[in-house]
Amino acid sequence: MSEKNLNTLMKVILIASSLAIFAGAIAKIQHYPYGNLLLWYGFISQFVFSSIEISRLNQIIKKLKEGKIVD
Numbered sequence: 001m002s003e004k005n006l007n008t009l010m011k012v013i014l015i016a017s018s019l020a021i022f023a024g025a026i027a028k029i030q031h032y033p034y035g036n037l038l039l040w041y042g043f044i045s046q047f048v049f050s051s052i053e054i055s056r057l058n059q060i061i062k063k064l065k066e067g068k069i070v071d
Helices: 003-029 035-066
Strands: none
Touching (some): 003 035
């Protein structure tokens, strides 16, 4: 998978996680069933995918400091 496709995929996943948090919060306020589950699913997925994205960015920064990437 190319870097551009991976960046796009990560953006979509992070946006979907944010939408799950928002929808879960609305569902919890309205006392809909499974609102709490949706809210926690959003929090956990946001944490996991944000951690992956931070790790990817740290690798890019390390390569830039070493001079391996020239743009």
